Amino acid sequence: MEGTLTPSPLARDRWRRFRRIPRAHRSLWILGGAFVLSLFSDLIANDRPLYLAYGGRHFFPAFKFYPETSFGGRYGTEPDYHALRESPAFRAGRGWMLFPPIPYGPIRSNLDRPDPPPHAPSWGHWLGTDSIGRDVLSRLIHGFRVCMLFALALVAVSAVLGIVIGGVQGYAGGRVDITLQRLIEIWAALPFLYVLILLGSIYGRSFSILLCVTAAFQWIGLSYYMRGEFYRLRDQTFVVASRALGAGHGRIIFQQILPNALGPVITILPFTLIAGIGTLTALDFLGFGLPPPSPSWGELLQQGLKQLYCPWIAFSAVAALFTTLMLASFIGEGVREVFDPRSKSRYD
Amino acid sequence: MSDTPLIEVRDLQVHFPVLAGVLRRPAGAVRAVDGVSFAIPRGITMGLVGESGSGKTTLGRAILNLLRVTGGRVRFEGRDITNLSAGEARPLRRRMQAIFQDPFNSLNPRLTIAQIVGEALEIHFPKMRRSERRDEVARLLGIVGLEPSHLDRYPHEFSGGQRQRIGIARALAVKPDFIVCDEPVSALDVSVQAQIINLLQDLQDEFGLTYLFIAHDLAVVEHISDHVLVMYQGKIVESAAADELYRTPSHDYTRRLLDAVPTIA
Numbered sequence: 001m002e003g004t005l006t007p008s009p010l011a012r013d014r015w016r017r018f019r020r021i022p023r024a025h026r027s028l029w030i031l032g033g034a035f036v037l038s039l040f041s042d043l044i045a046n047d048r049p050l051y052l053a054y055g056g057r058h059f060f061p062a063f064k065f066y067p068e069t070s071f072g073g074r075y076g077t078e079p080d081y082h083a084l085r086e087s088p089a090f091r092a093g094r095g096w097m098l099f100p101p102i103p104y105g106p107i108r109s110n111l112d113r114p115d116p117p118p119h120a121p122s123w124g125h126w127l128g129t130d131s132i133g134r135d136v137l138s139r140l141i142h143g144f145r146v147c148m149l150f151a152l153a154l155v156a157v158s159a160v161l162g163i164v165i166g167g168v169q170g171y172a173g174g175r176v177d178i179t180l181q182r183l184i185e186i187w188a189a190l191p192f193l194y195v196l197i198l199l200g201s202i203y204g205r206s207f208s209i210l211l212c213v214t215a216a217f218q219w220i221g222l223s224y225y226m227r228g229e230f231y232r233l234r235d236q237t238f239v240v241a242s243r244a245l246g247a248g249h250g251r252i253i254f255q256q257i258l259p260n261a262l263g264p265v266i267t268i269l270p271f272t273l274i275a276g277i278g279t280l281t282a283l284d285f286l287g288f289g290l291p292p293p294s295p296s297w298g299e300l301l302q303q304g305l306k307q308l309y310c311p312w313i314a315f316s317a318v319a320a321l322f323t324t325l326m327l328a329s330f331i332g333e334g335v336r337e338v339f340d341p342r343s344k345s346r347y348d
Numbered sequence: 349m350s351d352t353p354l355i356e357v358r359d360l361q362v363h364f365p366v367l368a369g370v371l372r373r374p375a376g377a378v379r380a381v382d383g384v385s386f387a388i389p390r391g392i393t394m395g396l397v398g399e400s401g402s403g404k405t406t407l408g409r410a411i412l413n414l415l416r417v418t419g420g421r422v423r424f425e426g427r428d429i430t431n432l433s434a435g436e437a438r439p440l441r442r443r444m445q446a447i448f449q450d451p452f453n454s455l456n457p458r459l460t461i462a463q464i465v466g467e468a469l470e471i472h473f474p475k476m477r478r479s480e481r482r483d484e485v486a487r488l489l490g491i492v493g494l495e496p497s498h499l500d501r502y503p504h505e506f507s508g509g510q511r512q513r514i515g516i517a518r519a520l521a522v523k524p525d526f527i528v529c530d531e532p533v534s535a536l537d538v539s540v541q542a543q544i545i546n547l548l549q550d551l552q553d554e555f556g557l558t559y560l561f562i563a564h565d566l567a568v569v570e571h572i573s574d575h576v577l578v579m580y581q582g583k584i585v586e587s588a589a590a591d592e593l594y595r596t597p598s599h600d601y602t603r604r605l606l607d608a609v610p611t612i613a
Contacts, residue, residue, distance in 0.1 A: 008457075008458045008459075008502065009502050009504075010457065010458060010502075178372075236453055237448045237449070237450055237453040237454040238453060238454050238455055238456040240409075240414060240446075240448070241446065241448060241454050241455075241515070241518065242456075242467065243414060244412055244414060244441065244445060244446045245441055245445075245467055245468045245471055245472075245518070245522070246437070246438040246441030246442070246468075246471050246472065247467065247471055248434070249434075251467075251471070255456075255459070255467075256456055259456075259458040260456070260457065260458060
């Protein structure tokens with residue numbers, strides 16, 4: 001099955017047309033760039049310094065754990081670097097540290113200030129702090145990473161499930177199809193939130209449980225498209241020709257049908273991403289999402305709603321969510337446009 | 349051995365169930381092929397004509413083991429090949445091939461010509477090296493009148509006639525004895541039709557091929573066939589040598605078909 005991984009001219013042509021839609025193309029770069037940057041959140045917003053010099057030695061606390069004793073402290077626990085910087089012993093040892101641009105992690109509460117949190121935006125906290133003194137910007141950045149990782153993992157898992165199950169239905173047809181279809185309908189009728197609450201209360205709330213339950217419902221829509229495509233392509237002449245040549249099921253499915261069937265699925269994937277971001281945020285907002293104190297946008301929204309007198313919290317979260325969803329929608333629109341068979345024939 | 353026909357079809361029936369009701373129970377059957385018998389001697393072209401829906405394509409696919417036969421027998425060189433499993437049919441695929449009607453739909457738009465024509469070689473000669481396969485595909489392209497430089501192009505870069513040539517090269521790749529040509533020229537321009545038919549005749553002379561040539565157009569069939577079968581509603585209503593059929597059509601349906609052939613006054 002040589003060459004199935006190299007992009008076909010159709011794929012190259014679609015990419016060329018995608019690039020000609022500036023809004024979609026730019027959105028892809030912005031969202032993609034933001035996601036790649038967010039993978040390095042720990043270097044952007046962290047309460048551990050990137051670099052620390054003490055007693056003539058070099059330390060990299062953002063990457064590695066050092067006990068307090070390394071810097072003349074008493075305990076084997078990790079030091080509070082903000083406190084350490086101010087400590088006379090550290091200064092006496094000619095200690096020096098370089099913090100990331102935002103010297104606050106998403107979980108650390110800044111209670112050093114005289115007034116009680118939440119603090120309004122200031123030079124110390126660009127977007128202020130939340131009700132327990134955590135830096136809002138830092139939580140936004142780390143929350144974005146969690147959100148995107150969740151949504152991308154959701155896209156990947158539900159795409160695989162949808163493609164495999166829908167493909168089996170469409171390719172096998174007949175009883176296999178009808179049986180699976182009825183089972184899917186029963187499964188889809190289960191209330192998603194109940195399943196999530198139930199499993200969350202049994203196994204505890206976690207990223208993986210959340211991902212599994214969400215994906216277990218998200219793939220269904222995708223499988224319908226795959227099923228239809230496999231049904232349609234199964235009887236195309238080039239598939240019959242391949243059968244006449246003696247091709248086995250594997251070859252027919254993976255070389256003849258699948259590459260031609262992926263179009264509709266790819267078109268939905270950006271919208272699955274949007275659904276993933278929306279779902280995670282909504283669940284966090286309701287309190288059924290990630291366990292505290294994970295940085296999350298839904299949790300920020302929730303705080304913003306409770307503390308309407310601190311508009312910076314709600315405003316930051318809403319703005320971030322709005323921007324992300326808008327960018328993803330623009331990408332989705334572009335992809336849909338490019339895959340639209342009416343704008344250019346599928347086979348030409 | 350020489351008097352054994354290459355293909356022998358005896359009382360062949362292919363029925364498709366008609367499903368009805370909520371439970372999709374079979375309520376009846378469409379008799380696409382309804383008790384057809386004939387034999388194709390080695391080296392000749394058997395024409396098969398009939399209007400759309402008369403069961404021509406179904407008959408061709410039934411012979412090729414591409415769909416399940418309801419009743420009757422198909423023999424290849426005297427051996428019963430009715431309803432073989434996919435594994436049993438595979439050695440047979442090297443002996444009998446197909447050329448399809450729609451040249452736009454019969455080539456996978458995502459594969460190169462080298463991959464499309466090479467697929468048969470990949471399946472039947474898995475030990476063949478990649479470079480050997482490329483050379484063989486290039487040779488096949490030459491036989492059907494295409495350039496070796498077309499190897500890495502995709503189907504959409506070709507005209508209908510060229511695509512049909514690619515389809516022919518794909519069928520020839522396994523060096524078959526028997527080819528079902530399922531309306532191979534119906535979708536082509538008249539000028540291209542003649543080229544493809546001439547190519548098919550040249551290939552028959554060169555490789556000693558036997559054809560089952562399906563068409564709805566008697567004029568095309570007359571030109572290429574030695575013997576013609578006329579099919580109507582799943583049954584063969586007339587079977588005659590090509591020239592005889594045109595001179596003295598015996599069945600009413602054949603006469604109507606003949607009348608439908610446009611003539612230039």
